[in-house]
Every structure is written in structure tokens, then in C-alpha cells.
Amino acid sequence: MKKNKTAIEKKxxxxxxxxxxxKNFLLASLVIICLLLALPAILRLxxxxxxxxxxxxxxxxxxxxxxxxxxxxxxxxxxxxxxTPNPYHYTLSFLLAIFNSYSVFWLIxxxxxxxxxxxxxxxxxxxxxxxxxxxxxxxxLIVTPAFIVIxxxxxxxxxxxxxxxxxxxxxxxxxxxxxxxxxxxxAVLSLSSxxxxxxxxxxxxxxxxxxxxxxxxMIIPMxxxxxxxxxxxxxxxxxxxxxxxxxFGFNETLSLLGASxxxxxxxxxxFTVGFVLLWGKIKKARLIHLAVLILVALSFFNxxxxxxxxxxxxxxxxxxIMYLLNRKWSLELVKTGIMLLVLCSLVFSLxxxxxxxxxSQPDSQMINALISLRELEGPGVVLADPGDGFLVExxxxxxxxxxxxxxxxxxxxxxxxxxxxxxxxxxIIDAQxxxxxxxxRYVLITPLMKQELWNDNERGLWFLSxxxxxxxxxxxxxxxxxxxxxxxxxxxxxx
Amino acid sequence: MKIKMPREKSLLAxxxxxxxxxxxxxxxxxxxxxxxxxxxxxxxxxxxQAGTPLFNDPLSYSGRIFVAPPLFYYLLAGFxxxxxxxxxxxxxxxxxxxxxxxxxxxxxxxxTKNKTAAFISSLFSAASPILFETISQVSVYSLSxxxxxxxxxxxxxxxxxxxxxxxxxxxxxxxxxxxxxxxLLVSFFIYFIILRLEKQEISKKELxxxxxxxxLTLWFNILLYKKxxxxxxxxxxxxxxxxxxxxxxFQDISFFGVIYAVGIIPLLLGVYxxxxxxxxxxxxxxxxxxxxxxxSFIILWLKLLPFKKGLLFLSLNLAILSGVSIKSITLSLAKxxxxxxxxxxxxxxxxxxxxxxxxxxxxxQEIPSPPTEDIEALEWVASSTGNRSVVLGDVKEGxxxxxxxxxxxxxxxxxxxxxxINQRYDDIxxxxxxxxxxxxxxxxxxxxxxxxxxxxxxMAERNMTELFYAEKDCFELVYDKGAKVYELxxxxx
Numbered sequence: 009m010k011k012n013k014t015a016i017e018k019k020x021x022x023x024x025x026x027x028x029x030x031k032n033f034l035l036a037s038l039v040i041i042c043l044l045l046a047l048p049a050i051l052r053l054x055x056x057x058x059x060x061x062x063x064x065x066x067x068x069x070x071x072x073x074x075x076x077x078x079x080x081x082x083x084x085x086x087x088x089x090x091x092t093p094n095p096y097h098y099t100l101s102f103l104l105a106i107f108n109s110y111s112v113f114w115l116i117x118x119x120x121x122x123x124x125x126x127x128x129x130x131x132x133x134x135x136x137x138x139x140x141x142x143x144x145x146x147x148x149l150i151v152t153p154a155f156i157v158i159x160x161x162x163x164x165x166x167x168x169x170x171x172x173x174x175x176x177x178x179x180x181x182x183x184x185x186x187x188x189x190x191x192x193x194x195a196v197l198s199l200s201s202x203x204x205x206x207x208x209x210x211x212x213x214x215x216x217x218x219x220x221x222x223x224x225x226m227i228i229p230m231x232x233x234x235x236x237x238x239x240x241x242x243x244x245x246x247x248x249x250x251x252x253x254x255x256f257g258f259n260e261t262l263s264l265l266g267a268s269x270x271x272x273x274x275x276x277x278x279f280t281v282g283f284v285l286l287w288g289k290i291k292k293a294r295l296i297h298l299a300v301l302i303l304v305a306l307s308f309f310n311x312x313x314x315x316x317x318x319x320x321x322x323x324x325x326x327x328x329i330m331y332l333l334n335r336k337w338s339l340e341l342v343k344t345g346i347m348l349l350v351l352c353s354l355v356f357s358l359x360x361x362x363x364x365x366x367x368s369q370p371d372s373q374m375i376n377a378l379i380s381l382r383e384l385e386g387p388g389v390v391l392a393d394p395g396d397g398f399l400v401e402x403x404x405x406x407x408x409x410x411x412x413x414x415x416x417x418x419x420x421x422x423x424x425x426x427x428x429x430x431x432x433x434x435x436i437i438d439a440q441x442x443x444x445x446x447x448x449r450y451v452l453i454t455p456l457m458k459q460e461l462w463n464d465n466e467r468g469l470w471f472l473s474x475x476x477x478x479x480x481x482x483x484x485x486x487x488x489x490x491x492x493x494x495x496x497x498x499x500x501x502x503x
Numbered sequence: 504m505k506i507k508m509p510r511e512k513s514l515l516a517x518x519x520x521x522x523x524x525x526x527x528x529x530x531x532x533x534x535x536x537x538x539x540x541x542x543x544x545x546x547x548x549x550x551x552q553a554g555t556p557l558f559n560d561p562l563s564y565s566g567r568i569f570v571a572p573p574l575f576y577y578l579l580a581g582f583x584x585x586x587x588x589x590x591x592x593x594x595x596x597x598x599x600x601x602x603x604x605x606x607x608x609x610x611x612x613x614x615t616k617n618k619t620a621a622f623i624s625s626l627f628s629a630a631s632p633i634l635f636e637t638i639s640q641v642s643v644y645s646l647s648x649x650x651x652x653x654x655x656x657x658x659x660x661x662x663x664x665x666x667x668x669x670x671x672x673x674x675x676x677x678x679x680x681x682x683x684x685x686x687l688l689v690s691f692f693i694y695f696i697i698l699r700l701e702k703q704e705i706s707k708k709e710l711x712x713x714x715x716x717x718x719l720t721l722w723f724n725i726l727l728y729k730k731x732x733x734x735x736x737x738x739x740x741x742x743x744x745x746x747x748x749x750x751x752x753f754q755d756i757s758f759f760g761v762i763y764a765v766g767i768i769p770l771l772l773g774v775y776x777x778x779x780x781x782x783x784x785x786x787x788x789x790x791x792x793x794x795x796x797x798x799s800f801i802i803l804w805l806k807l808l809p810f811k812k813g814l815l816f817l818s819l820n821l822a823i824l825s826g827v828s829i830k831s832i833t834l835s836l837a838k839x840x841x842x843x844x845x846x847x848x849x850x851x852x853x854x855x856x857x858x859x860x861x862x863x864x865x866x867x868q869e870i871p872s873p874p875t876e877d878i879e880a881l882e883w884v885a886s887s888t889g890n891r892s893v894v895l896g897d898v899k900e901g902x903x904x905x906x907x908x909x910x911x912x913x914x915x916x917x918x919x920x921x922x923x924i925n926q927r928y929d930d931i932x933x934x935x936x937x938x939x940x941x942x943x944x945x946x947x948x949x950x951x952x953x954x955x956x957x958x959x960x961x962m963a964e965r966n967m968t969e970l971f972y973a974e975k976d977c978f979e980l981v982y983d984k985g986a987k988v989y990e991l992x993x994x995x996x
Contacts, residue, residue: 259733274722342671342711342712345671346715463922
């Protein structure tokens, strides 16, 4: 009895020690995560740029503003295209209504990112992976390009990732209260994104199957979510859109080549190592690994799937890194070299993506130009680079010919062709029909367009708008030009 | 058979000096350097002036970026501190190509443990016809081949102390020299596959080193060439060479082409070695070079490497494998009644090789270097035209225009990062060949050309003596001494 007591007494300090170590490690990881998530926004603000990089963030901000003002809309007030309300925009509009300032959103993205990282850690622990593996996976997660992107801007993908993780964690719990909340989360997810909902459902069912749980327990959450989504789309009279699909291209999928939500090539290599290791380890789990491989393969065609794949990728990367660290190498020099290479890969992944976020538009010069565009009277569509479409809509409050949502519209191919023809036009007689057809009133020419489209030589629409009487210069500063189109007879005299 | 010879090192030094002497003799006989050498000279000059390689070049293509590992150019710049740059450009590559013979010797000696075979192999490598075509080239391959074979040598001896550090340092230097290290790394993996197929154990050290070097190389080259990959896609492997020029850079493998480049004796002995090692005697070290030779051949066949550069790799590997054949044949002869005449075999090989190959080296080959009158014309351009002028010349003369005339060119033979290169190449050819003044003026204005440089070489190749459309209202012949220089007089379209 006395001996047992002594053994127990000896065990307690050791366990307390381990607990303190785990707690400190977790706290240190959290601090690192917070710092890294805040870094891009801080650097952008330091360079006198708005906190959010160009793209979806501005679309979401604009829709949140419209929802705050109008309550319920089914059409984009500016573009006139079909709009599907979703809980994300309503949440943003609610926050906007309370705080009445866009600055509050600077905190939202990193907080969502932090929450996602914590939930990911929690999920891995619940699923039985060691806490060390879970922490390493979370740390690898924060250097993945996709995670950095969704945590440094207002992206629907970030929202989807958070609700997906929440749903999964709650629905694998045995407690009824958790399961009820999990069902609600899954329903919210189904209203936010069909793609996210399908993937989360697939992950849940896989977890259930792998852990040999009763699949019947998923029937109610599944049916509830499906019913909610069905009722919602029937009420709206719209078909659900499967978002995020695109053609395969390395420029779309690799962050090294400029993908907006991409994979880091070196992390993919490390993932391959981890995958091969786990594949060889436990034969019974091979079906799960195969499913992971399918997920990764699919992610090359869909940006939302890529976000999910990044979470999965980080786990395999953590496995690979831990294996390389703990392996008995015959050459210590090579081991040091490999670990340095892995560290450099992680740092490079982070640095590359942060650099892309920090250096992307808009900058103060672009904002000044867009504010000038806003002050120009008269309706009319703006012809701009599709990548700047959301910026023009947000800052200038004018519709554009093409923006980031245009690929979802039926007439995208025609509009895209029209845009190409216009940008290459050197004669007004060729450009005029298209300008009239799409009601284009303004042309925004940025330094990037001059470089990418015309190799810094005055050609195409740049040449035409500068030399034709049908165009008037409305803004020219820092190599950003705004030209107004009117047929020559109607052109007012400036000033 | 043991050749009674002076000390091994003396003989090796003698071979090195002999090869270097012959190479330098032939190099100084040529009046200038290869056209592409002027790119290396510009890089070295810039390093001397600014300490860094030329990344943003305002002259090439009237402004473009260069991406290339810089070690060779630093070495050239370092040499040029003690001698004129153009002299250093002739000496340094020839020293490196000559030093290859020493590395080949060490490799073959390690594989065969036979000094005679090693010596003959190094002779084959030093006197390889394809290697002698590089005499007037300021080629980065001079350093990269030296380092690649040094790396392969240290890989053979990984189990010994000091060679791991040598292999890693060679690899790092190689990364800073050229991307051709991939050929060796791929051959390592073929080597492992062959060992697996033969059910031989793979050395842990070899595997770890190969994997580490592979990932290090991949990482470095992805970082270096990511912009090129982003811009050109997978075709950046073919260096964005214009379509009309592709067939001259990446030729089909021809049997006679290989014989001419490698030499019939090394080719036959190399092929015999592959047969011997594959089916008769096992030799792990020889398998490394069989894999290397195989990889070089496959890469040539798939046209992933310019033809002449690929032949360099193939010829050196066959030279190494020749040593294996020589040893095995010598051993076989020693077991026969002809063992008394064992000395005759290596002697016969050397004589046959000399008869077959050496005369080719002394036949006056047309070394593609610019004639004196062309260089003088560009020197006149440098002294008599505005600093910001754009000079149009043939594509291969682009670097010459930049280096000698210090003026912008319209195109040169580094095609990476250049958009619409096919269009540009076609336009340049049309400017020279067209008879329509309006067409010529339109194209000349497109590229903001101020002067047209018609070299004597261009005139001979295009069979012309002047520009067909060069009328006095729009063009002025400002220089005419062998080569011609026309000034554009600001005619619009």
C-alpha cells in the first residue's frame, strides 16, 4: 500500500511537469501563430496600404455594406448579376452595423485564422494523434499559402474552413448538446457553400467509417443541412453554385507561380514524403490515405478544396518532419542539411506568401485613382483588369465589365472575348461597337496592364485612348490613367 | 601489364600540361572568341565593376533580366584581376577542361585499380573531339563538367573520410554554376534502380546523400527559375529558343554524329564495358557511370539538352567506361598464351586512338568567332553613336553589340524571359531579307532601331552585300569597311 502510494506520489509531479511543458509549448505556438497572422496586415499598413489585399475581400465588404443598407437582396446592386445571400455576408454586415467601421474587419481575418488553427489542433487531438503531432501540424498549417491567404483577408473560404472544423469537432462528440450545435453548424455551412458542405460531410463520414462509429448518427445532421439548403434555394428560386472550380494550370495551383490560393511546391514535396511514410506504415489505413490523395488531386481544380487540402497537407508534412528529425541518419552532415532544407522550405513558403500579400494592390496611388473615378459623374461601366474589378466596385462604386465573379456568369466567355478585343484595339472604329454594347464609359489603365499587356509600349487600347478624340483624359498620375469614352460629338470640354 | 613509367603524378601533370598546351595553342590561333562568349565577358566585367552579376541588363533586348548561377562568371572576373579579361576568357575554360583529365584519371583508377587503364581513359577524355570544339568557347560547362565529375568521384568514395564534405561542397558549387547537375542526380537514381534489380544492397550513405542533393538542387533551381517557369511554362527547359533555331540546338541523335564527337575507339570500348559489367563482372562503381551514360543518352534522345552539350557528357562517360574495358581485356589477355604481349594491347589502343582522332583535332576547323572587320565596325559604333542607340544585328551578334559597342541590341542568343520570341526572330530576319522599304521601316520602328549593323559574316551567310531597301532618304551608310552600319534617318511609316 505504502509502495503504491509512493509510486503514485512520484507519478504526479512527473505528469504535472509534462502538463506544464505541453501548456508552455501550446502557448508558445499560439503566440507564434498570432504574430505570423498579424504580420501581413502590419506590413501592409506600414507601407501605407489598406490591410486587405486586392480581391474577394473587397467584394465581401461591398456586399456586407449593401446588406446592412438593404437587408435582403438577391441581385448585386452594382453589377446587376444574381446574388445568393449567405451567412458570411450577413455576419459581416451585422458587425458593420454595430461598429460602423471597416477597421473592425482587420481583426476578423486573423481571429478566424487563429480559431481555425486551434480547432485544427483540437480535432487532431480528439482523433487520437499525439499532441506533439497536433502542434507541429498547426505550426506547419500557418505557413501554408492557402491558410495565410484566408487569414489575411475576408475570404469565404476562411469562413467555410472555420465552420467545417467546428461541425466536425461537434459532430464526432458523443454529447447530445454538442451534436445539436454541430447540426446547426453544418446547416450554416450548407447555406454558405455547397462545396464546403460536401467536403465536410465526406470528411465526417470518413471519420465515422474509420473509427467504426454508427453512421446512422449522421443521418439527422445530414438531412437537416440538406433540408435547410434545399428550402433556402427554393425560396430564392436559384440553383446552388459549386464555387471555386477552374481549369488545371500551375499558375492557378502553385503559390510560387503566383496562385492566389495555392500550394507551396516544397510543402507538396514534404507532403509526398509524409504520405509515402504513412502509406507504408499501417495497411489498414490505406483507404484513408487514398481518400486523402483523391482530395489533393481534386484540389488542383478547386480553390475551396485546396483550402481543405492544406489542412490535411500540414498533418502529413508534420509526420514527415518528425520522421526526418527522429530518424537515425548514417551521416550527421546530411541530417543537418535535410533539416535546414526543411526549415528553409517552411520559411520560404511563409515569406513568399507574405510577400505576395504585402506587395499586392491596392496601394495609396491606386486608391487615389479609384476615388477620383468615384467622383466622376455619370453612370457607365469601367473597363479594367478583371483582377482589379472588385477594387473598382468597392472604391469607385462603379460597375465593371469583368470582375472575379464573372466566370460564374453565363456570358463570361463573350465578355472575356470582348475585353481582349477592346484591349487590343488600335482603331476607334473597331472598339466603338463593343464600347457601346457594354455601356463602357471609363477605361482604367494601370502600370501592371501597361507592362503585362503591352510590354510598356503604347499599343492597343492604351494607344487608342491616348490619341483618339473619343477619349478624354480624366486622371493621370503615377502611371495610372483613367480615360472617359464618349463619341467625339458629345465630348465636353474639360474645365 | 604494368607500364614502367615515371611517378604517377608526374605523368598526370605532363598529360594536363600537354592538353592545356594544345588547347591554348589552338585557342590563341583563333582571332577572337565564340559569339556567345561575349555574354560571359559582360557578366565578368559587371562583376568586376559592381561586385554582382548583371541581373537587369539595359542593353540586351533593350532591357531585360538575366537569371543564371554566377559562380563561373565570378571565377572569370577573379582571373581577370591578374590579366586582361579576354585573355582570362581564353585561359580559364581551357584550364578547367584540361583539369577534367585528372578527375577522369582518379575516377577510373578508383574503379579499375589499374593505372594504365586510368591513364588511357584520361587521354581519351582529354583528346575527345567534342571537347576540342569548346576551345574558343567561354563555356560555363568547363566548370560544371569539372565539378560534376568531381562530385561523381566523391560519391564513389562516400564511405571514406572527407568525401562526404567534398561531395556536398562540390554540389553546392555546382548549384552556383549550372543546372546540369540534375543529369548526375537522375543517374544516381537509375544507379539505385539497377542495384535493386540486381538485388544488391544500397548503401545508406549513398542513398541519403543522393536524396539530400536531389532536394537541395530542386529547391535551389525552383527558386532560381520560378519566374522563367511561370512565364514560359514547361518549355523553359528548351530555353524559349525560337522555333526556327530549335532544330539546330536540339538535333536528332545520329550514329555518325556520336562517333565523330566521341571517337570510335572510346565508343566501342565504352559499349563493351556496359555489356561486360551488366552480364559478366559486377562493379558498383562502374554501374554509377553506366547509369550516367544512360541518362546522358536518354536526355539527348529526348532533346532535353542541346545536342553538343549532351555529347560532352556522353563522351566523358564513355571515356571512363573505356577504362573498365581496357582493364577487363588486359586481365583476359593475361590468362591466355598471349600474356607475354600484354603490353601491346594498351599501346595498340593508344596508337589506334591517335590515328583515328588526333588528325581531326589539327584540321583547321572553322571556329565561329567574329572577324576583325566586324569587331572594328562595332568599335566605331561605340565611339560614334549615342549611348542610348539601339543597334540591330543578327541574333548571334547580339552579345557582341552589347560588349564591344556598348549599345542596346534587338535580340541575342539568351532567349529566357523574352515574350513573343518567335515573332521577334521572324521580324529580325525579315528586316534583313525584305526588299520593301515600308515593311522594313515598320519593323524597325517597332523595335526603336537607330542603327543597322550588317556584319561581313551576316552578308556572307545571307548572300548579300547591302540592304536592299536602304535608300538615301531614310538610311545613311555611316560605316563601310568590310562590315556596314546604316543609320535610320527618322522616316515614319
